[in-house]
Amino acid sequence: MRPESVLAVCAANVCRSPVISFLMARELAAFGAPDDSVFASAGASARGGVAVCHTMRSRLAERPGWSEFAERYRSSRLTPEHIDSAELILTATAAERGAVALLNPAARTRSFTLLEAAALAEHARSTRVAATDFDLATLAALMNAQRGLVEPPRPSRWRRTEPDAGFDIPDAHTSRARHERVLRTIEAASSRLGAAVRALTTAP
16 A cells, blocks of 8 residues: 655745645654655746745745755656645645646646645534544545535735636746745645644544
């Protein structure tokens, strides 16, 4: 049986998705994700073989384990194999979620933007959904069942020019967004999703 796997996806795979992958590995470990779980990332338009964005690398330098992660990290382009091996797919924006669906339409039910996933998991928790034998596939199915029940937040000024900005985390390299703001958004969404998952695993 293959290890449970989380795939993070952005555009170039040098900034947002490696950070999502790194932070979610730590969040989901807190609810008992198996030790052999795989947390990977890829880019819908990545060149491949590129190191982590220097700005993100320096901003996370004090996080335990980040320096070792960043030192060995190299980007990779999104492939059907990445998608096939993942129980849960977390993207930076709806555009990358669409790129996943183009490669594998069946993956729509387990693909979410990170902000969307956090909102859907929180909604599931608020309805007192009970979870048994909780795993990543169950989490994806549970969040998919909440679709249409959660409204995206109104875009803030820094994201207003981005398409579908309510659940999107824009690219600091190609938009008006700033790395610090992007990082804070990823950190907050990762913490929200992790907290909702932990609550769901202990739901009565």
